[in-house]
Amino acid sequence: MELFRPINSYYDFENIKMVPEGDLITRNLSDMDWMYQDQEAVQELLKEDPQIYRYYNVDIPEEEGHLQHCISIINPGKVGNEYNMTKGHFHEIKGTAEIYYTIQGEGMLFMQSVTDGEPEFEALEMKKGTLSYVPPYWAHRTINTGEEPLAFIGIYPGEAGHVYGEIEAKGFMKLLIEKDGEPTIIDNPNYK
Numbered sequence: 001m002e003l004f005r006p007i008n009s010y011y012d013f014e015n016i017k018m019v020p021e022g023d024l025i026t027r028n029l030s031d032m033d034w035m036y037q038d039q040e041a042v043q044e045l046l047k048e049d050p051q052i053y054r055y056y057n058v059d060i061p062e063e064e065g066h067l068q069h070c071i072s073i074i075n076p077g078k079v080g081n082e083y084n085m086t087k088g089h090f091h092e093i094k095g096t097a098e099i100y101y102t103i104q105g106e107g108m109l110f111m112q113s114v115t116d117g118e119p120e121f122e123a124l125e126m127k128k129g130t131l132s133y134v135p136p137y138w139a140h141r142t143i144n145t146g147e148e149p150l151a152f153i154g155i156y157p158g159e160a161g162h163v164y165g166e167i168e169a170k171g172f173m174k175l176l177i178e179k180d181g182e183p184t185i186i187d188n189p190n191y192k
């Protein structure tokens with residue numbers, strides 16, 4: 001058996017990054033432009049194609065027994081009146097959970113159940129110090145509602161895997177928009 005060696009990673013609060021970077025994945029607006037409702041705003045912003053979020057994955061085997069972990073950073077901003085958000089996904093092995101620990105900024109964690117029954121929805125606030133539990137069978141998306149980057153640590157089972165297709169096609173049943181200066185949850189008019 002090949003022994004995996006213990007490792008440390010650090011969050012650099014000043015430069016808003018993980019050190020060492022590990023496997024860094026960046027998502028610009030063009031990677032998820034169809035997920036926002038206001039397509040006029042999307043077209044305007046695409047001229048600059050801003051980075052919406054990035055995540056630094058510690059390089060861990062995707063195997064049972066290991067704990068995958070990463071630091072995600074969602075830049076502040078909006079597309080139309082919708083806040084910057086992650087694409088969202090559920091785990092390939094749906095019965096696996098995830099923990100988020102917010103280290104900087106503020107936002108919301110959207111979750112939608114992925115059982116055989118009718119999907120259910122839940123939302124939790126995220127702010128520095130919040131420890132959030134995403135139980136098994138919940139798709140998850142994170143959203144930055146603040147003025148600074150929203151940074152959080154995610155920890156989940158090595159074998160969990162990511163599935164995007166369904167959420168890429170249908171979105172979540174709710175949207176988070178700015179209304180009268182406040183983050184407001186509304187029904188997604190395009191959710192089928």
Ligand SMILES: O=P(O)(O)OC[C@H]1O[C@H](O)[C@H](O)[C@@H](O)[C@@H]1O
Nearest residue numbers: 055070072086087088089154155
């Ligand atoms: O995978 P996305 O929906 O694009 O979200 C980006 C990342 O966010 C979180 O930090 C999760 O822990 C990661 O597993 C995920 O990949």
